[in-house]
Amino acid sequence: MLTVRDRRSEAPDREIPIGREGRHRVRSPKSFFFPGAGRGSARKPRDPLWDNVRYVAATVVLVGHAITPLKDFAGFAWLHTATWALGVPLLALVSGRFSTADPLTGRHARQLVQAVFIPYAAFSLLHTLQIWILRDTLHFFVVNPVPTLWFLLSLLFWRAALPYLAALRFPFTLSVVAAVVVGLVEEVGFSYSASQTVTFLPFFLLGWRIGQGGWHLRAMERIPRSVAAVGTVVPFVGIGLLGDTVDRAWLAMSRPYIRDGLEFTQGVPVRLLALAWGVGAAVCMLRLVPRGRVPFITHLGSGGFYIYLIHPLILRQLYHVDFFSRIDTTAKALLFLVACLVAAAVLASPPVRFLARPFVQPRASSLLFRRPTDPAATPPAERPGPVGAPGRRTPVRSGGPDPGRCRYECRICQRTVSRFADRAPGLRPGRRDLRVRHPRRGRQGEGPEGRRASGDRLRRR
Structure with a gap:
C-alpha cells in the first residue's frame, strides 16, 4: 500500500x-x-445572501407584472414604477455575479445551451401551445420573444460575449455608453431582444465585477446600511412626487427614444438617470438583504428562476378568463397583492420545482451533445x-x-x-x-x- x-x-x-x-x-x-x-462528496454550500436576493428580485418581477392591469387603483401605479429597479436590474446583476469570463470552450458552450437556451426554447413553445389552446391561434415567437422571456435571450448573449467584453479595459463604462447610444438607432428595438441586451448590459457587467472582487466589491461593502436604506427609500419618494410624469416605457428601454416620445436632448438624460437609479437601487438592496439564512426565504431563493419563468403562463390564463375586471375595489386589489406574494412562494416551493425541472433545468446533454471523450478510456x-x-x-x-x-x-x-x-x-x-x-x-x-x-x-x- x-x-x-x-x-x-x-x-x-x-x-x-x-x-x-x-x-x-x-x-x-x-x-x-x-x-x-x-466527486461524490457534499456540494459546496450555497451563499444565503444570493438566494435571498434571487427571491426578492423574482417576487418583485411577479408583483410588477401582476399589478399592471390595476394601475387605476390608488398607489398601484406608484408601486409598479417604484419597484422597477428591484426587479430586472437586480436579476441581471445576480446573473452577472455567477457568470464566468473563461473562454467559450465546448464544455462552457454545452452548459450555456443547457442552462439558458433550452429553457428559453421550451417556455417559448409552452407559450405557443397555451395561445393555441386558449385562442385557437398558432403563433411562434421567433423574431419577437415572449415579453417576459427576453431576459433569457439577453442572458444568452451576455454570457457568450463576456469573455470578449472582459478583455476590454473599461467594459462597464463602454457598456453605459452603448446603452445610451443604442437609443438613437431606430432599427434596434425589441426584435431578438436587441435593445434590452445592450441597455441592461451594465447591470450584468457590474454583477460580474462584484463576483471578481476588487474595488467594486470593497466599495459596495463599505456602504453603511443606513445609507443603503436611504438610497432605497428616496426613489420611492421621488416617484410619488413626480406622479404620472415618469413613463414606465422609459424604464423598459426596449425602444428608441423617438418611439417613446423623447427627443435626443430628453432621451439621453432619461436613459442615464434610469441606469444610475437601477445601479444604485440594486447595490443598496444587496446591502440591505440579510447575509445569513432567513427562514422560508433562503430555502425558496434557489427557485427564483422558476418564479420568473412560470408566472407569465398563469397571468395569461387570468387575462383569458377576464379575472382582472372583477377586481373593482381597493380591498380586492390589496387581497390580490397578497395572493401574488403567496403565489411567488408556491412557485418556488420544492413540489413545483420538481414538476417544472424538465423545462427549467433540463438535462439534455446526452440527447443534443456528444459525450465528451474520457481521457482514461483513450490508449496511453x-x-x-x-x-x-x-x-x-x-x-x-x-x-x-x-x-x-x-x-x-x-x-x-x-x-x-x-x-x-x-x-x-x-x-x-x-x-x-x-x-x-x-x-x-x-x-x-x-x-x-x-x-x-x-x-x-x-x-x-
Missing part, C-alpha cells in the same frame, strides 16, 4: 488504496489533499524514458508530466499520485525525500516550490 505523508500537515498519513489490475485510483487535487471535497501514448529497465517504454497519459524528466505525478506537477508503480518502479524502502527532475522547476528541493514540496515522503509498505 502506498502512503503519502506531508510534513506541513498535522493530519495522519493518508493511504491510497490500489484498485483493480494493480492501478492506483486517480483523485483530483482537491479530493486528494482534502478528502470529502471531491508510449514514449521512451529512463524509468525502469533500458529500452522500456513508459505509458504516459496525455497532459501529464514529461516521462523523461519526472518519475511520478507529484505535488509540483499535478498534485496527484497516479500510476505510481509504473512511474517509479525503482523506489525502495528507506529512500526518503525522493529527488526528481521536473520539466520547468529543476530538482525537487531547489527553489521555493521545491522546498515546500520536499517534505513529501513516499514509501512502499
Whole structure:
C-alpha cells in the first residue's frame, strides 16, 4: 500500500488504496489533499445572501407584472414604477455575479445551451401551445420573444460575449455608453431582444465585477446600511412626487427614444438617470438583504428562476378568463397583492420545482451533445524514458508530466499520485525525500516550490 505523508500537515498519513489490475485510483487535487471535497462528496454550500436576493428580485418581477392591469387603483401605479429597479436590474446583476469570463470552450458552450437556451426554447413553445389552446391561434415567437422571456435571450448573449467584453479595459463604462447610444438607432428595438441586451448590459457587467472582487466589491461593502436604506427609500419618494410624469416605457428601454416620445436632448438624460437609479437601487438592496439564512426565504431563493419563468403562463390564463375586471375595489386589489406574494412562494416551493425541472433545468446533454471523450478510456501514448529497465517504454497519459524528466505525478506537477508503480518502479524502502527532475522547476528541493514540496515522503509498505 502506498502512503503519502506531508510534513506541513498535522493530519495522519493518508493511504491510497490500489484498485483493480494493480492501478492506483486517480483523485483530483482537491479530493486528494482534502478528502470529502471531491466527486461524490457534499456540494459546496450555497451563499444565503444570493438566494435571498434571487427571491426578492423574482417576487418583485411577479408583483410588477401582476399589478399592471390595476394601475387605476390608488398607489398601484406608484408601486409598479417604484419597484422597477428591484426587479430586472437586480436579476441581471445576480446573473452577472455567477457568470464566468473563461473562454467559450465546448464544455462552457454545452452548459450555456443547457442552462439558458433550452429553457428559453421550451417556455417559448409552452407559450405557443397555451395561445393555441386558449385562442385557437398558432403563433411562434421567433423574431419577437415572449415579453417576459427576453431576459433569457439577453442572458444568452451576455454570457457568450463576456469573455470578449472582459478583455476590454473599461467594459462597464463602454457598456453605459452603448446603452445610451443604442437609443438613437431606430432599427434596434425589441426584435431578438436587441435593445434590452445592450441597455441592461451594465447591470450584468457590474454583477460580474462584484463576483471578481476588487474595488467594486470593497466599495459596495463599505456602504453603511443606513445609507443603503436611504438610497432605497428616496426613489420611492421621488416617484410619488413626480406622479404620472415618469413613463414606465422609459424604464423598459426596449425602444428608441423617438418611439417613446423623447427627443435626443430628453432621451439621453432619461436613459442615464434610469441606469444610475437601477445601479444604485440594486447595490443598496444587496446591502440591505440579510447575509445569513432567513427562514422560508433562503430555502425558496434557489427557485427564483422558476418564479420568473412560470408566472407569465398563469397571468395569461387570468387575462383569458377576464379575472382582472372583477377586481373593482381597493380591498380586492390589496387581497390580490397578497395572493401574488403567496403565489411567488408556491412557485418556488420544492413540489413545483420538481414538476417544472424538465423545462427549467433540463438535462439534455446526452440527447443534443456528444459525450465528451474520457481521457482514461483513450490508449496511453508510449514514449521512451529512463524509468525502469533500458529500452522500456513508459505509458504516459496525455497532459501529464514529461516521462523523461519526472518519475511520478507529484505535488509540483499535478498534485496527484497516479500510476505510481509504473512511474517509479525503482523506489525502495528507506529512500526518503525522493529527488526528481521536473520539466520547468529543476530538482525537487531547489527553489521555493521545491522546498515546500520536499517534505513529501513516499514509501512502499
